[in-house]
Amino acid sequence: MDRTVNPEILAIALGVHEVGLLPTPDELAALIAEVEVGAIQSEAGVPDQLLSTAWYLHGIAAVLEGTEQYDLVRRRHAFAVSAHILELALDDRRNRLDPANDTSDGNEDEGPGADDDRAETADAETAGPPQDPGEVRARRLSLAFGAQVGYRRCEQDPNAAAVFRQVDPLLVTEESLASHLDTLAVEAGVAFLSLQRRRLARVLRVWRRQLGDLQRLAGVTDLRGSMYGPAQAVIEAVYDLTLFLTRADSAALETARAHLRDVVTGGAGRADRSARWVAAHLLELLDDMAEGSLQRLLPPGTPPALAQAFALSDPPVMTLWPPQRELLRKSRPLDPATSRLLISVPTSAGKTLMAQLVICAHLAADAGRVLYVSPLRSLGREMRQALRSRLRVLGRKLGDDQPDFPAPGAQATASDADVEVLTPERLMHALRQDANATLEGVGLIVVDEAHHMQQTERGFLLEGLLAFCQAHPSPPRLVLLSAAVGNHAELAAWLDPDQPAENVVFTSQWRGPRRLHGLLSPMKFTDRLTRTALPPRANRTRHTEAVLPMGLRISVRPTSTGKTFHMATSRDQPLGQRIYREKFPGDTTGKQSASVTNYALFAFGAAHLTRAGSVLVVCASRVATRNTAQAIAAHLPEFPPAAPLAGFLADTLGADHPIVDCARHGVAYHHAQLPAEVLHAVEDALRNDQLKALCCTSTLTDGVNLPVRSVIINSEVDDGLQRTWSGQPQMGPAQLLNAVGRAGRAGRESEGWILLTRHRDPYSADFALLEPGAERLQVLSALGTDDALADLAAAEQLIADTTDAIFKLAENHAATFASYVWFTLDALSRIPTLTPIEQMAAVDRLLAMRQLPPDLKDRWLQLAAKVAEQYEATEPTTRRRWTTPGTSIGTARILDSIAEALTHALLQDPAATAPAYDGIWGQVLAGVFPDEWPLQRTLDFFAQYGVYGVLLTFPEAKEAWTFTEKRTSTSARRYVDVAAAITGWTGGATIPDLADAWLSGLPREWALEQTVKNISVTFEHYLAWTLGALTNLINTRLEQARAEIRLPATVGWHLRHGVDTAQALALLNAGVTSRRLAQQIGRSASDRSIGADELRAWLTSLHLDGWRREFAATSYEINDLLEYVRTRRPSMVGTLLDARQLSLDATATGPTVAEDLPVQLRFAVGPQPSTLTADADQGTVAVIPADAYLDVLTIIDSGIDFEATLTGDRLTLRL
Incomplete structure (x- = not known):
């Protein structure tokens, strides 16, 4: 917020003017700050003086370019300040079209009010008679375009896209052009400056078709000089600019320039002043946007497919942000000769896109495979999703999402994959199995969130990986990314001692969204305190009960040096009470359990902030995430958009699991002891605006891009001071910085609110905790x-x-x-x-x-x-065996001893040593084609010899497989037979059924929570890892003995995923996240004798309707299956652009059609995603095969204009 509310910056923007004409810098700062504080209170209102100042700054900054009075710096500040104010005005009640969402007139108890430190707002000034909806709509569009222009001109590009989200519904495509001709050009400008390619392509397609119809009706070639002329020229210019940004069409850029000049000079017509305003600004922006495009920034000789991979995939990237442009110009990250690079930029500065650029450029140069390493599974999932569409355009393959530990015999990094997304654990396990095979062909390793090297538990693993890769005789390129590094030079010297730091490190302080810092603290209403004498009782030392009503205080400081504003809930309607048994007045040592907790007070604040957008609450522990989520949900009504998530969670975890009721109210929680498919669904729900609040531990905030407006940090924060252990982990500076960075996601929000909870009255020094300096961000071993x-x-x-x-x-x-x-x-x-x-x-x-x-x-x-x-x-073959498990050396030695004993038992089976072939071939081929035991027989064998119990005694097991009767730490343990539990889990039993079988008699909610936790900790992680390692050691010995049997190499993976067929395992490892769906498909395929290698073809033949019919697949599951069945092929969109036509097989739905029958590609009516059909006048004539669905969808979403024809079962697309 400092960059637009700081009086020094405002003084530069305002310049010198007559006293009284405009507010002074201090007055302007106060006005903006008060509006920001009003937004926290849900009292949006922009005084007329403030709005007039914004339009003044917008106007003179645009007009006075190049003058001595308004240099580049002053114009940039003027645009920034005006954009900020104009966007604030969109929330003014006078500029709203949705009065139902106006909560500013709610009851006082519904939100924090103002205390004496709060200046008066201009409520009277911003109130008024009802507004004409057409005028309000036009005003909103003008405000949005003005704000977008300002943001683009001051290099806060992502904020322009964020503004668009507020006015997107105002773009008219279902009515005639005449009904909105007065705003048509502004709509086109607003849509273009969002750079949301898919939405832009759709509206342009409609408007250009409507204008074409008018031309044909009038019998003219264009509408120049008519009332439609200026708007048409703006729309054509926007269309041509989009062509340039997506296809590097230089001629289109000049055509766009000519259209815009025609509007500005009046050649296209003089009646549309709005069109001239829009055209003038786009003309000024044109060259800047061209210079910021990928086409202009990529090194000479870069294949065109690289720019297409970003411009034509999702999310689309047509221009780069300032730090991304600077990176390409200064650090040569795309040059294969750049062997070491550390990219350290703030969150929301486009770090993830920088990583994608480096990865895709490396592939485009055919410089070898890429390993992307993330310490966080959530971040890995996000990168995997983003890379899929990019690689699809490049015609490259993303590797399977395999478990952290390898299955012996199955390559840990598939050699046919161009990019692998891995955790450090998975990469280290792969290296332990075979370092040569793992790094073979790898030309680049990208490590995200590299500051995790300093974490005590997993940090050394990441440090060791990087050290090993640097010690390798053929080291791959290394690119490290982090938003939390204070010792750049030291890390640069470690990565490449032969280079100066500036050649290794790229850093920038740029960030898109503004930030507003605040504090949440309990408010004691001491004037309402009551005391009651307690009845006399023997040995009673506390004779008085004090009841203190409690509320919540929000303290915000818009700038680092400005005034702090305080707001509090109503003292007449407290949020709860603190109850104390006192020895003397003021004694707080005897607080009673019925007292309201601080987290419950903070939960009220979180619920209030959801009015402005989604909220992320970072908690200190897994238990705290659940408790806080439940407390927030209690303040919110049911939220219909979250119903699908609630239904999925009920089906997966059981209707009585506490997260289900939270989800019905638009609230969820996220921590490592929930199943992966649940975490994935929760993250997607937040991204798709199906959640209002999410409570999480700090592992989710490290690098994951989540679209939230506000972040509340309800955790102890490490302030660098020594103190007694409080029983709660402290959030370190790097974790804090990443959590803070989640507020205001670039492109989705232009502003983020960050609030730190305090358990006592707030101090001014508390604000400094939210901005740790470089000295607190040292990455240390x-x-x-x-x-x-x-x-x-x-x-x-x-x-x-x-x-x-x-x-x-x-x-x-x-x-x-x-x-x-x-x-x-x-x-x-x-x-x-x-x-x-x-x-x-x-x-x-x-x-x-x-x-x-x-x-x-x-x-x-x-x-x-x-x-x-x-x-x-140690004997060479023995020490080799002790390397592979990845446990401590001592545990590895014990595992090897167990494997030796179990191998001896297996070899007692006559089938293990009986020759598979008669005569001489029996000896020659002994053990070459062994039989693999079925999964259940293997699990029974382990159970027979008590293997599970032994594995659970190892130090690495920690708290695996523990159940208690109650939640308390002193509760008695509950015994659950682990062998029977494993059989039920791998057999596909649902979590509710497992909870009933394991923990009958316990409260349902507690039984479900423990079941979920133990599945995650024990089955999905610890036992899957150690059982897989043991199986590897056994099979190694069986191979050495030339035995005719083997245990299934994937037994650990089956335990990890909870499925019992190879087909289900293939689906889950390939990225299908639903265990239910994978198990059902796997069983169905197995019953039909369809092997894992035939699964794709079979599922492709069933198509989307078959997936819904046979397996009740949900929309989310269908998207996973579409990715699974997709045939790897050269980029369809690239082929279409290069050859100007493309042919593919389609499934005809009737008799053979005539040659080159014109068709339209449409989505069938029904749940989305739906079947993609080719329709002619007589109806549907063909269906796009499931294995080509995503590639054709990429072409449609790219906005490329094409014609489609069908000949027989061959579909042809032509530009």
Whole structure:
């Protein structure tokens, strides 16, 4: 907010003027601040003086270009301030067309009111008689266009798209042109400046068709000089500008320029002043937008397909934002010779798009495969979704979404995939299995949220991966991204010691949406406090009960140096009470359990803020996310758009699970112990405006782009001061910065509100916590933390006391480090190279070896030397086996011993050793074509030998498979048979049915929560990992024994997903997220003897209607299946643009049609997505096959004008 409410900036924008003509900079800052505060209170109103000032700044900044009085800096500030105010005016009640949404006249108890620090608003000034809807509509469009122009001219590009979302419904396409001719040109300008390609293409198609009809009716070639002439010229200019931005058509750019000049000079007609206003601004913007287009910014020689991959896919990218443009101009990120790059920009500065550009440019240059590594599954899902459409246009393939741990025999990174999206865990497991195969052909590794290296639990894993890749004799390119790095130069020197930091680091402070910082705190209504004497009782020391009514205070500060505004709920209608049993007046140590909690008060604030847009509440724990979500939902009515999500959650988790009732009110929660398909559905619901509030832990806010207006941080914040452990984890500066960055998603919101909760009265210093400085954002190795050094000291003592200490290190930093050293010794020794590799090369490349003081560095290296001694003393095939599990070395050794015993038991089976062939071939082919045991037989075998119970005793198991009778920490444990549970889970039983079977007699809600948690922790993660590792070790021994049997290599994956067929597993690994759907399809295919390799063809033949009919597939599930069945082929949209025509097979629905029958591509009536048909005058004549559906949809959504004809079963599209 500082950039438009700061008096110094306002003084530059206003310039020198006559006293009294305009408000002073301080007066203007106060006016804007008061309107912003009014928005928090749901009291939108822009005084006339403020609005007049905005139009004045807009006008002179546009007119006085190049004059000495208004230089570039002053004009930019003037546009920024005017755009801000004009957008605020869209929420003024006088400019609204939806009075039903005007909540400003609600009761006082419905939202925070103002206290004495709040200046009067101009309610009287902004009130007035009812407005004519046509005038209001025209005014809204003008305000929106003025704001969009201002944002584009001051380089706050994404805010222009955010403004469009507020007026999109005002674009008229269902009525005649005459009914809205007065606003037609403004509508075209508003649509164009949004750069929402799909929507823009649709409205242009309608308007150009209507104008063409008028031309034919009048018998003219254009409408120049008529009342329609100016609007037509603007529309044609917008059409040509879109052609240029999507197809690099330079001729279209000049044609657009000519159309706009024709309007400005009056050649197209003089009656439409609005068209001349729009044309003048577009003419000024034209060259700037052209220079910011991908076509102009990409290096010479870049294949056209790269720009098309962004302009013609979703979300569309036709121009780049300032930091993205600067990156391409300065840092050469797309050049394969740029081997190391750290991109550090704020959230909402387009970091994700930068990563996509680097990835797609690398592929376009045929420079090898790409690995995109994200520590966060939510971020990985988001990137996977974004890359799909880009890669579709490029004709490239995205790898399967496999579990973190590999199935032996199934490649961890599919060699036919161009891009893999992985977690660090999955990449490390793949490297442990076969580092050579994993990195073969990999030319680029992109690591997002790289600051996670400093996290204590998983940070060293990421640091180790980067160190190993740098120590590799053929290292791939490395690109790191983060919004939270304070020590750029140090990381640059680590990544590339031979380059100056400025050649390795790209950083920018640019951010699109504005930010408004605030504090939430409990409000004590002490003047309403009452005290009651308690009856005398023996040993009673507290004799008085005090009841203190409580409310909520919101404190906001629009600028870092400006006034703080305070608002509070009504004291006449408190939100709850604090009840104290006092020893003396004012004693608060005896607070009673019936007292209202702080989170309940903050939940009221969150519910109030949902009026302005969706709200994200970041909580300290998983339990807090549930409790807070329930408290918010209690303040909100049922929310119909969330009904589909609520239905899905009820089907998946059970109707009594607490998240279901929350969802009915438009509220949900998100944490790591919910199933992946639930997390995916919740994230999508928030993105699709089906949720009003989401409560989450900090793992969701790290890098995931969520479209929320407000973020409430209800967690302890690390302020750098030493304090006693409070029992709650503190949010570190990097986590805080990422959470703050979620407020106001670029392109969706132009402003974000961030509120930090305080459990006491707020202080001015609290605001500083929301903006941690570079000194608080140092990325430091996890090996230098106090916990790591304590673990190192314990390991050193253990080594001094015992002879096999390396095997006794378990589940701490020292054990993780030792396991990493063991892995690197094995992996580097197996890399074929003519030059010997230093044994400790990957250890020496650790960030810790650069950051730690010499004494600590030497201590870690001494531990590494001890690990190396043990490694060398271990038999080669044995130490290789101990590398693969990914556990501590000691656990790996125990797993190997268990595998040896189980292999011995298996070999007692005559079928294991009986020759598969007679005669000499029996000996020659022994073990070459072994039989694989069925899944259930394998699970029964493990249960027979008590394997599950043994695995659950390992240190890595932590709290896996624990159930309690009650929620309390002291509650008695409940026994649940894990073997029977696994059979039910893999057999496809629903979570509600599993809860009934496992925890009968417990309260339904508690039973469901524990069932979900244990499925996530135990089945989807721990046992799936360790059981898969054990199976690998067993199969390795069976292969060495040349046995005729094997256990299924994918047993861990079956346990991870909870399915029992190979077909279901294929679907889930390929990105289908619904376990129910995968299980049902898998069973159906298995019953028909359709193998996993035949699944795509079979599902393609069923088409969308068959998916709904056979499997009751939902719209979300159908989208997944469309992606699954899609045939990989050269880019259809690229082929169409290059060759100007494209042919594909279609499924004829009747007799063979005549040659080149003209058809229209349409969506069938019904639930979306629906069948895509080719229709002629006689009706539907063909259907687009399911495996081509998404490619044809990309062409339709691109806005490219084409004609379609059908000959037999062959569909042809022509430009």
